Amino acid sequence: MRHLLGLRDLAPETIELILSTAEPMKEILGREIKKVPALRGKTVATLFYEPSTRTRMSFELAAKYLSADTVGLAAATSSVAKGESLLDTIRTVTALGADIIVLRHPSPGAAHLAARVEGCSIVNAGDGTHEHPTQALLDLFTIREVKGRIAGLTVVIVGDILHSRVARSNIWGLTKLGARVRVAGPATLIPPGLEHVGVDVFYDLREAVRDSDVIYVLRIQRERQRQAFLPSLREYARLYAITGEILSLAKPDAIVMHPGPMNRGVEIWGEVCDSPRAVITTQVTNGVAVRMAVLYLLAGGEVKHDPH
Amino acid sequence: MSLRVKAEIMDAEGVRRVLTRMAHEIVERNKGTEQLALVGILRRGAPLADRLAQKIQDIEGNKVAVGYLDITLYRDDLTQLGYHARVYRTEINFPVTDKKIVLVDDVIYTGRTVRAAMDAIMDLGRPQSIQLAVLVDRGHRELPIRADYVGKNIPTSRKEIIAVYLKEVDGKDSVVIKEKGDA
Numbered sequence: 384m385r386h387l388l389g390l391r392d393l394a395p396e397t398i399e400l401i402l403s404t405a406e407p408m409k410e411i412l413g414r415e416i417k418k419v420p421a422l423r424g425k426t427v428a429t430l431f432y433e434p435s436t437r438t439r440m441s442f443e444l445a446a447k448y449l450s451a452d453t454v455g456l457a458a459a460t461s462s463v464a465k466g467e468s469l470l471d472t473i474r475t476v477t478a479l480g481a482d483i484i485v486l487r488h489p490s491p492g493a494a495h496l497a498a499r500v501e502g503c504s505i506v507n508a509g510d511g512t513h514e515h516p517t518q519a520l521l522d523l524f525t526i527r528e529v530k531g532r533i534a535g536l537t538v539v540i541v542g543d544i545l546h547s548r549v550a551r552s553n554i555w556g557l558t559k560l561g562a563r564v565r566v567a568g569p570a571t572l573i574p575p576g577l578e579h580v581g582v583d584v585f586y587d588l589r590e591a592v593r594d595s596d597v598i599y600v601l602r603i604q605r606e607r608q609r610q611a612f613l614p615s616l617r618e619y620a621r622l623y624a625i626t627g628e629i630l631s632l633a634k635p636d637a638i639v640m641h642p643g644p645m646n647r648g649v650e651i652w653g654e655v656c657d658s659p660r661a662v663i664t665t666q667v668t669n670g671v672a673v674r675m676a677v678l679y680l681l682a683g684g685e686v687k688h689d690p691h
Numbered sequence: 692m693s694l695r696v697k698a699e700i701m702d703a704e705g706v707r708r709v710l711t712r713m714a715h716e717i718v719e720r721n722k723g724t725e726q727l728a729l730v731g732i733l734r735r736g737a738p739l740a741d742r743l744a745q746k747i748q749d750i751e752g753n754k755v756a757v758g759y760l761d762i763t764l765y766r767d768d769l770t771q772l773g774y775h776a777r778v779y780r781t782e783i784n785f786p787v788t789d790k791k792i793v794l795v796d797d798v799i800y801t802g803r804t805v806r807a808a809m810d811a812i813m814d815l816g817r818p819q820s821i822q823l824a825v826l827v828d829r830g831h832r833e834l835p836i837r838a839d840y841v842g843k844n845i846p847t848s849r850k851e852i853i854a855v856y857l858k859e860v861d862g863k864d865s866v867v868i869k870e871k872g873d874a
Contacts, residue, residue, distance in 0.1 A: 407761055407780040416814045421764035449764070679778070683769065 384680050386498045386505045389514035390555040398556060402524050404676035405669070411448060412672055422451035425682050428481035430472070431508070432458040432488045437643060437667070438508050438518075442485045445674035451682075454481070469493060470500060477503040483681055486510075504681040512546050517677060518642055519552035521670040523560065525662055526597055528669065529638055534561030539591050539633075541623060542601030542650055543572040545612070549642045550601060554582055567591035568623060571612040588623050595633045600625050600641045600651050620649050627654040638662050694852065694869040700845055703864035706826070706857075709842035710739070713824055714746035716840050721791055726819060728756040728790045732808050733779045735797040736760075738859035739826060743795060756790070758783030765807035781811070788816035793840075797855040799825040802836035827866060829853050 384397065411419055427446040429439050439455065446453045456476065463472060469488065476484055477500055486494050487508040494507035494514075509515040527533050538557055544550045544566050557564050558581050566573060567585040577584055585591035592598055603619060613619050625639060639651070639661045647653055656663060701709065721727050724747060731740030737759045744755045761779040763769075794808050809821055824840035829847040845853060845868065852869045856862075 404778050407764075407778045410780050410782075411764075414815065418814070419764040420810070421766075421769055679764075 386494075386507075387516055387677055387681065388494045388498060388505065388507045390516050390519050390552045390559070391514065393516075393555075393559070395559045398520070398523065398559060401520055401673065401676050401680060402527060404680060405520075405524050405673045408448075408675040408679070409669065409672035411675070412668065417448050418450060419448070420450045421679055422446070422449040422682050425451040425482045426480050427451045427453050427483045427485065427678060428476050428479075429453065429455045429485045429508075430458065430476060430487070431456070432463065432486075432493075433509065435487055435509070438487065438670075439485075441667075441670045442506075442508065442517075442674050442678075445671050445678055446483075448671070449675055449678060451483075451678065454479075469497060473497045473500045473503075473505075477501075483678060506677060506681065509548055511548065512551070513548050514552045514555075515548040516552050516556075517670070517674055518549050519556040520677070521666060521673040522549075522553055522599070522640060522642070523556050524673050525640065525666050525669050526562075526638075529662055529665070530596060533557065535563075536596040537563045537565065537594065538597040538599060539565045539567055539585075539595045540599045540601065541567045541588065541591070541625065543603060543612070544568055544577075544601070545572045545574050546604055547601050553599065554580065558582070565591050565595070569613065569619070588629060589632055592629055592633045592637075596637055598625060598630065598633055598637060598639045600639065602642065602644065603646055603650050605646075616649050624648075624650055624652055625655050626652045627658075630655055630658075630660065640666060643667065693872055695872050697851070697868045697870050699865060699867045700827075700853075701843065701864075701866040703858075706842075706864045706866065709826065710742050711746055713840045713842060714743050714750060717743065717793060717822075717824065718747055718750055720822075720839070724751050724753045724755050726789060726791050727793065728758065728785060728787070729793050729795055729824075730758045730760050730783065730808075730812065732794060732796040732804060733759055733761045733781075735855055735857055735860055736795045738857050739797060739824075740795040741859075743793075743824065756785045758785065760794075760808055760811055762804060762807040762811055765811045767803060767807065783815060786816055787812055787818050790816075790818045791820050791822065792818045793822045793824050795824045797825065797857070798827045798829055798853050799823070799836075799838050800829050800831055800853075802832045802834035805836050806834055826855060827853055 443453045483504045485506045485508045491511035491513035493510045498505045540550050565583045567588050641663050729740040731737035744757045747755050759782045761781045763776050763778045822839040825838045826842040828841045828844050850871050854867050856865045
């Protein structure tokens, strides 16, 4: 693996490899001394052109637990503000010695563009509304950990599908691993053509969650709602919030997931996100393990099997 | 590159007898099983640790703690390999502090795996001692490390390969010596 740009281009076997590599990484997180020397001498740079605390922190901790050195560039306060282009910045950070660059950028395709620069690996940490592969990988890992499998499960993704890179990456990942994917939300927030990638579209939340195994609640991204796709947040909450009553329509052992940060009382009710059925904090922990697996695999290149 | 089998060094019976002797030696050296714990290095050290623990239990009547250690993330050649070996899950469900740890592996060669294993164990706690048990010692050490319990010493050339097959992993018990050849 040279870069991690999105799940659309990843083979199911590569996804499986990342997930199975994340298992031993999670064991490390449970230790008293959470550090192994695997990436000693490697440098991981985080380059964030959009605000994010948790994803960035998650990547930095993942790198540190593997003994890599980390540096961060807060784009707004740096040379970007002085007009440097993305590719020039990537070249500069590579020349400074970064082996892996974790990039978040508001433009779809930014990570693919950055990957043209020779000499370092790019991890897409979110490119506009396009993809957020490590989020989907940690979601897949969490589903597999809690449910024991992914194939054959029914997963409902609820909310603003149109603007969600989390939804896009999850749709690719879940369908590649054999889950049945449904999406539910207001018609204005569901992109056309989803049925062509094997996704069932619902406008009625109750119908969508019936007999499902996983309810994946997206955050209503207020910052992307300027164009009035929604009449109001109250209207959205009335029709699409995950309440205890909605949850009761899913399978009795169904779980609830959310990529964070949550808007309580908008897309999810406290009685749901504070219930034992919610695995939201598990997702956060697993995010570190999955990012450790990704950094480890990127630093090493190809994977070879026991030469025995 | 082809590999030619030169000779079988141990068959299933041979492996069984050698492990029985090693189990006795471990018990003798440690004067019983107090604080004793076996840690198999993944992958083929793991079933060997299980078998030694069973034999020690047969001899002494006590269960011995067993764990499994993956050393991939502690290798000194990760950045040189050009690939990353598969990582397996470390499972050591007991505190290693104050234990007499016996590391178990199939073959000792350069000693680098054992160096990595000792570092990995130290990260988990402070054992009273670390000992080493191997089924085969093939020589060519690159570090000042020796095994405390050896199943069989097999002098080899660097062109040769010692292949250990174990029922739990490979479906049979056997140790063979192979030679790299161009034929």
